[in-house]
Amino acid sequence: MVLKRFLQLLGVLALLGVILPLIPAEVWWIRMFDYPHPELTLLTLLAFLLYFLKFNRHSKGDYIFTALLLIGFIWQAAILLPYTSLSSSEVPDSSKGNAQEIKILVANVLQKNNKYGPLLKKLKKADADIVLLTETDSTWTKKIQKAVQASYPYQVENPQDNTYGMLLYSKFKLIKPETIYSVQGKIPSIYSTVELPNGERFKLYCIHPTPPKPEHKRTDSDREKQITLIAKRAKQKELPVLVLGDFNEVAWSSNVQLFKDISGLDDVRVGRGLYSTFDATSFLMRWPLDQIFVSKEFRVKNIEVAKSVHSDHFPFQATLTFEP
Numbered sequence: 001m002v003l004k005r006f007l008q009l010l011g012v013l014a015l016l017g018v019i020l021p022l023i024p025a026e027v028w029w030i031r032m033f034d035y036p037h038p039e040l041t042l043l044t045l046l047a048f049l050l051y052f053l054k055f056n057r058h059s060k061g062d063y064i065f066t067a068l069l070l071i072g073f074i075w076q077a078a079i080l081l082p083y084t085s086l087s088s089s090e091v092p093d094s095s096k097g098n099a100q101e102i103k104i105l106v107a108n109v110l111q112k113n114n115k116y117g118p119l120l121k122k123l124k125k126a127d128a129d130i131v132l133l134t135e136t137d138s139t140w141t142k143k144i145q146k147a148v149q150a151s152y153p154y155q156v157e158n159p160q161d162n163t164y165g166m167l168l169y170s171k172f173k174l175i176k177p178e179t180i181y182s183v184q185g186k187i188p189s190i191y192s193t194v195e196l197p198n199g200e201r202f203k204l205y206c207i208h209p210t211p212p213k214p215e216h217k218r219t220d221s222d223r224e225k226q227i228t229l230i231a232k233r234a235k236q237k238e239l240p241v242l243v244l245g246d247f248n249e250v251a252w253s254s255n256v257q258l259f260k261d262i263s264g265l266d267d268v269r270v271g272r273g274l275y276s277t278f279d280a281t282s283f284l285m286r287w288p289l290d291q292i293f294v295s296k297e298f299r300v301k302n303i304e305v306a307k308s309v310h311s312d313h314f315p316f317q318a319t320l321t322f323e324p
Helices: 002-022 028-034 037-054 060-083 117-126 138-148 221-236 254-263
Strands: 100-108 130-134 154-158 166-170 173-180 189-195 201-207 241-246 290-294 298-305 316-322
Touching (some): 117 138, 138 154, 189 221, 290 316
Parallel strands (some): 201 241
Antiparallel strands (some): 154 166, 298 316
16 A cells, blocks of 8 residues: 555656646746656656556456556657657758858756866867857866967957856858847847858847746746747748757757747757757656757758756857858
């Protein structure tokens, strides 16, 4: 009886993880359940399988509870399915032609991290064309400036001491880059037109909204507004669009799906894998928070999650090709 009660409690927790994210409320303690879908999927499957140890064939309640667990597992698995090789890719693979390559590196450095060496080595090794670094304060900015000064002629630096500093470095020409404080006065986004060596241009948007934590705000409306604003700008599509950043949202969250619906942009992960970038300090709880979205003119040659740089995020790398 004790074991069965424990399994029932396990099942109830798994089902709550299925139900709560369906509630359309921008409240942090609800939205945080968007994150652990991989873990909740395994938990629901485990609860379903183990419940057969104490399953009573003569109990209507056991049949109902088991059916709910099975439905919950199927629902969770369906959410994750697009981020596996079982689904087709939203962004096609690069062609074998001589298309312009664009190497990208996105990294949340973790502001309090004082082990600068690993990231600086990563910057040198990656030799990316576009680098976006978040959670960068003035100390981080000074350290990085020395490493990138010669390699990146185009720079937009917005150091902050509130964990929302943002640095953008590009080997390609940045035309009229802007730092926009669209929602909160101390949380920047970067907008710019990028000109490739062949003269082709695209729009670049960089973003780092707030996470769903009670110390930031009781609700997540600011994050939703910032993400939606970028989506509306991207929808105009006078030029091809590339969006980068630490969204503080998993790829399957309602906010990110809304972003995709409004913007018409595609996720480089879909059909390729989860590529979880957070939490680098946890072995079990890892989710894809750093995002790369593109319009139809881009193709994917390679994406990967790099090794730890002593941040709570792994760097996220991609090599895209521009094939309008």
